[in-house]
Amino acid sequence: MANKFNAPRWDIEAIFPGGSASKEFADFRLGLKKDLDATQKSLENLTGKIDPSSYAGWGQFILDMQKIYMKVYQASSFAGCLVSQDVNDADGHKIDAEIDVYNAQWSSMMTGFEEFSIKVSDDQWDEFIIAAKLADIRFFLDKMRERAKSKMAPEFERLVLDLAIDGYHGWNRLYDKMAGDLRADFVVDGETQSISMGQLAPKMDDPNREVRRLAFEKLEESWESRAELSALTLNSQAGFRLALYKNRNWDSILYEPLQAAKLKEESLEAMWSAISKATPGFQKYVDARKKLLGIDKYMWYDQTASVGKLDKTYSFPEAEDFIVEHIGSFSKEMGEFSRMALDKRWVEGEDRSGKAAGGFCTGFPIKQETRIFMTYTGTFGGLSTLAHELGHSYHSYVLKDLPIFASRYPMTLAETASTFNELRVKDAALELAADPGEKLMMLDQKLQDGYIMMCNLHARFIFDKAFYTERKTGIVSRKRLDELMLESQKKAYAGTLDDNGYHKLFWASKLHFYLTGQPFYNFPYTFGFLFAVGIYDRALKEGSAFAKAYKELLADTGGMMAEEVAQKHLGVDLTKEDYWADAVARVMSDIDPFVELAGKSDD
Numbered sequence: 173m174a175n176k177f178n179a180p181r182w183d184i185e186a187i188f189p190g191g192s193a194s195k196e197f198a199d200f201r202l203g204l205k206k207d208l209d210a211t212q213k214s215l216e217n218l219t220g221k222i223d224p225s226s227y228a229g230w231g232q233f234i235l236d237m238q239k240i241y242m243k244v245y246q247a248s249s250f251a252g253c254l255v256s257q258d259v260n261d262a263d264g265h266k267i268d269a270e271i272d273v274y275n276a277q278w279s280s281m282m283t284g285f286e287e288f289s290i291k292v293s294d295d296q297w298d299e300f301i302i303a304a305k306l307a308d309i310r311f312f313l314d315k316m317r318e319r320a321k322s323k324m325a326p327e328f329e330r331l332v333l334d335l336a337i338d339g340y341h342g343w344n345r346l347y348d349k350m351a352g353d354l355r356a357d358f359v360v361d362g363e364t365q366s367i368s369m370g371q372l373a374p375k376m377d378d379p380n381r382e383v384r385r386l387a388f389e390k391l392e393e394s395w396e397s398r399a400e401l402s403a404l405t406l407n408s409q410a411g412f413r414l415a416l417y418k419n420r421n422w423d424s425i426l427y428e429p430l431q432a433a434k435l436k437e438e439s440l441e442a443m444w445s446a447i448s449k450a451t452p453g454f455q456k457y458v459d460a461r462k463k464l465l466g467i468d469k470y471m472w473y474d475q476t477a478s479v480g481k482l483d484k485t486y487s488f489p490e491a492e493d494f495i496v497e498h499i500g501s502f503s504k505e506m507g508e509f510s511r512m513a514l515d516k517r518w519v520e521g522e523d524r525s526g527k528a529a530g531g532f533c534t535g536f537p538i539k540q541e542t543r544i545f546m547t548y549t550g551t552f553g554g555l556s557t558l559a560h561e562l563g564h565s566y567h568s569y570v571l572k573d574l575p576i577f578a579s580r581y582p583m584t585l586a587e588t589a590s591t592f593n594e595l596r597v598k599d600a601a602l603e604l605a606a607d608p609g610e611k612l613m614m615l616d617q618k619l620q621d622g623y624i625m626m627c628n629l630h631a632r633f634i635f636d637k638a639f640y641t642e643r644k645t646g647i648v649s650r651k652r653l654d655e656l657m658l659e660s661q662k663k664a665y666a667g668t669l670d671d672n673g674y675h676k677l678f679w680a681s682k683l684h685f686y687l688t689g690q691p692f693y694n695f696p697y698t699f700g701f702l703f704a705v706g707i708y709d710r711a712l713k714e715g716s717a718f719a720k721a722y723k724e725l726l727a728d729t730g731g732m733m734a735e736e737v738a739q740k741h742l743g744v745d746l747t748k749e750d751y752w753a754d755a756v757a758r759v760m761s762d763i764d765p766f767v768e769l770a771g772k773s774d775d
């Protein structure tokens with residue numbers, strides 16, 4: 173495929189040269205293995221000791237484990253880059269599986285420390301933290317101890333971690349392979365091509381409804397051929413998870429994701445409640461879009477079809493300049509950082525087959541760098557995605573000098589900087605647009621985001637909750653999965669989609685349902701989005717003066733609960749619906765201008 177927008181390939185040679193055959197990377201993994209084994213020995217000498225004379229040894233153990241964690245992280249990120257840039261990189265997949273083993277060994281060794289942490293009293297724990305000088309990573313250690321107290325006996329936990337490598341996580345790998353291999357025949361420029369799901373996805377945004385409809389049909393057809401296998405995969409990994417929860421006496425399926433999200437359930441409930449009250453308000457927006465699109469039934473594949481003036485494209489260098497300028501006008505440092513990341517080719521943007529779908533930003537903590545993966549196709553949406561991923565990259569940059577155990581921000585706060593960047597770039601473009609058609613398109617893109625976050629992501633959350641509840645009592649059939657998905661979508665979309673407009677195989681086509689590392693990876697997007705809308709609003713009111721506070725907020729994301737971050741840096745209470753209702757109202761405030769512009773474009 174022609175790379176007509178001059179999107180670059182990334183430079184990952186600077187991390188390890190030679191791709192999956194890299195000798196440096198092989199040596200690095202060997203060193204990692206040696207470190208793990210040596211630290212394992214020191215753990216064996218410490219095991220069982222809880223008297224104050226062992227505190228220094230345990231302290232050293234944790235610092236060693238922190239160093240190894242950075243290495244595992246770096247190796248895992250690199251393997252992730254290899255298999256994303258080429259889903260057929262067999263050696264890359266092998267390396268990825270190898271690192272899963274190191275990751276599991278590391279986690280298994282951590283249970284040795286967890287054992288120590290739950291055996292000592294609270295007073296002894298305080299003494300240990302002080303004696304071992306671990307105050308800067310205390311939040312991480314406290315949370316780990318709290319979690320350990322809620323788990324099974326350490327010998328059982330170790331066994332589970334061992335079994336999870338080829339059991340639990342194996343299902344996730346199987347799904348990824350299945351999704352990566354899936355192909356659909358699609359006519360492109362009069363020629364039938366066999367294309368990946370990643371290449372099919374953008375066709376569902378096509379301005380031509382027939383292309384969209386066909387792309388959606390192909391998507392459902394492709395996943396229909398894998399539906400039974402997907403149902404088996406989903407049931408198996410969920411079964412593993414639930415069996416584990418049962419043995420840990422965790423009643424709530426939200427216990428793990430909320431712990432990981434550093435979030436209280438009240439905050440989540442307050443957010444969804446505010447959202448449910450507002451979503452019927454999208455009807456006006458959907459009606460205006462139906463008119464613009466010239467359709468009478470609003471289908472799944474109409475949600476992301478662009479409206480307004482569509483011919484505006486940005487070459488990759490144009491997108492770069494636009495982002496750097498408008499991020500930089502809020503914070504000079506953020507602008508300079510973005511420029512540096514782009515100049516050093518931290519971004520993989522080329523449009524070619526064999527790449528994984530989607531976009532992400534991944535970190536190399538030892539190298540103190542990040543890499544961004546996406547497929548850039550010249551659209552305004554592509555520009556926004558680039559800004560989004562650069563936000564993630566900046567967030568990592570803000571945290572890079574902290575100990576890694578103090579910089580592990582929860583999923584809930586992971587989308588803050590990315591969404592902030594996106595909003596900034598979108599509003600800048602909106603303000604500059606002289607053409608009403610262009611303005612309409614941009615307002616629509618903003619509203620599409622809100623619509624997705626508040627409806628699509630809510631549907632995923634409702635589905636996950638319903639599915640896990642039913643899975644507790646047995647296998648959930650493929651047919652039932654379809655039903656649950658339809659019910660979830662109907663509820664979350666509040667009647668804004670046509671009765672026949674839903675995507676019942678969404679539970680199969682969406683990789684997020686299969687992420688074993690991150691259960692319920694849906695609400696953090698919505699949370700992060702609305703949380704960022706609030707922060708962005710603050711930035712609009714206070715201008716560049718807010719840049720310092722914004723950076724400080726990001727720097728605290730790895731060291732406290734989400735509620736505490738909000739209280740400290742914004743003075744708001746996330747467990748109350750007010751904050752969320754305000755954020756939701758800010759999103760919905762684009763609807764009236766959109767409807768008005770849409771009406772004018774009729775004339």
Ligand SMILES: [Zn+2]
Pocket residue numbers: 560564586587590
């Ligand atoms: Zn993101």
